[in-house]
Amino acid sequence: MYPSQRLTHLTSAIFTTMNQMKKIVEQKGIEVIDLGIGSPDLPPAPHVRQALQEAVAREDYYGYPTSEGLIAFRQSVANWINYRFGVRVNPENEVLALMGSQDGLAHLTMAWIDPGDVVLVPDPGYPIYAASVHLAGGEVFPMPLKAENQFLPELENIPDEIKRRAKLMILNYPNNPVAATADLDFFSKVVSFAKEHQIIVAHDLAYSEMAFDGYNPPSFLQAVGAKDVGVEFNSLSKSFNMAGCRIGYVIGNQEIIKPLAIVKSNIDYGVFTAVQQAAIAALDGDREGVNPNHLSKVYEHRRNVFIEGLNRVGWFIPKPKATMFVWAPIPSGWDSFSFASTLLKEAGVVVIPGNAFGQMGEGYVRIALVRDENILKEVVRRIDKCGIFSRK
Structure with missing residues (x-):
């Protein structure tokens, strides 16, 4: 064996x-x-812990949650995304709850990649990016991130054959591990590249709230046309110190999200309702000034x-x-x-x-x-x- x-x-x-x-x-x-x-x-902030304590005490929160997430949680995500980035998403079909962003990134390839499909993955990159492709039976094409290019992938250097076969590109800015950043000009180039070659873009924005010296990281979905080709993952793990709670979300193109939702509905029953209530408190509190970051x-x-x-x-x-x-x-x-x-x-x-x-x-x-x-x-x-x- x-x-x-x-x-x-x-x-x-x-x-x-x-x-x-x-x-x-x-x-x-x-x-x-x-x-x-x-x-x-x-x-997490005191009011987030308080919301979690109160939710855990409720007797009606111990059934199976829905895999797509509470509509109240998805609405809070939509409100927060609009507040932070000026991006509008429909909580009904453009937001999906996740057990942390890694959960969604791991399962996105299962929803979209077949053996022989190529995925463009940053190198260096967070390990789940390449690992998810291998688990789905796909082929990884590494995009080198070099200091001399500000750790941005050089899209023009991707071979034509790979461009034809690629089905998905994974990006992550601010980046783990190289701590690099990207601007909207770069994201606009990505959108044009993805449209030309019919490639899905998955952007990991897990470090959106950890920026210094007055820098404010953009959302990929702020780029014109980004929602036509992509989705964006984020998490409350780093932004709100809720890593152990395992809650995140994906937003963006509903047709890209749908297959991921199908995979997840066959694998799990969703995030514990009490944790979703704590996440709502975190997201709403941030917008209302109760939870200054x-x-x-x-x-x-x-x-x-x-x-x-x-x-x-x-x-x-x-x-x-x-x-x-x-x-x-x-x-x-x-x-x-x-x-x-x-x-x-x-x-x-x-x-x-x-x-x-x-x-x-x-x-x-x-x-x-x-x-x-x-x-x-x-x-x-x-x-x-x-x-x-x-x-x-």
Whole structure:
């Protein structure tokens, strides 16, 4: 007996290896600081937790929810999207509730991709993008994200044969792991490209509320004609510190959403009603000023403390304009894994090797700003003390 060969394409190996190495280091009595996984360390706002507590106490909320989500939740999503981006979506058929955006991204390919279909995937990219294609039996075509091109894919470099066969393009700005951003001019080019080659666009906007220095990330759906070709995923995990609640949504073209809704209706019964009520409180509160979003200021301050500290000890990293991540180039003479493993063994700090996110991630590590500023200062102190930047 043996598992499906599809599992050989999944990229959890490095994450598992780093976790195993972390346990070995901890067994030596070292307190490890884990900046590997991007799980928020802050709680939801008090009124969101209160809404969840009240909803959990209701006796009538323990039946199966609907897989498409409460109409009240979908209406709150539509209201929030209009408030944040000036984008109008119909809550009846252009909004679908998800168990986090990863859930929807994982199942979108099952709804649209057949064996032999090509999906354009960013490299480096969040692992579920490529993994979902392999699980659906499709073919991944990596779009290289390079620093010299501001980590934007060069659409003109995609071969003509791939353009003809491609059925779906996945994008993510602000980006995980490279923390890059995109503007509406780029999204407009994507819309034109997608229309010319009849390609669906799926944009992951999970980091819309984590932007710095006055930058305001746009929605892909703000680009003229975007709803004709695409959908956009977002989540309350990062924006409202509700990662463990597992709730998100997809909005946009109803004909693209319909097959995804069919897949999900055959797989799950939807998000717990109490969690949807908490999400409504978060989205409505943000619009009404009850839940002013301080996340950007929190992470901007962490970014500044951390990167400025690393610069002082010889690790020179550009400041990202958004996300909770730092995409850090490593010194010459190292590969990503050996650099990350040395930091763990000698400094007691977990970061993720860049090649966990694709071949183009080699030469980088991803660092998550998921600890408070005093702990981030301690990370800087440890990195300096271990002397990794004084080695030749």
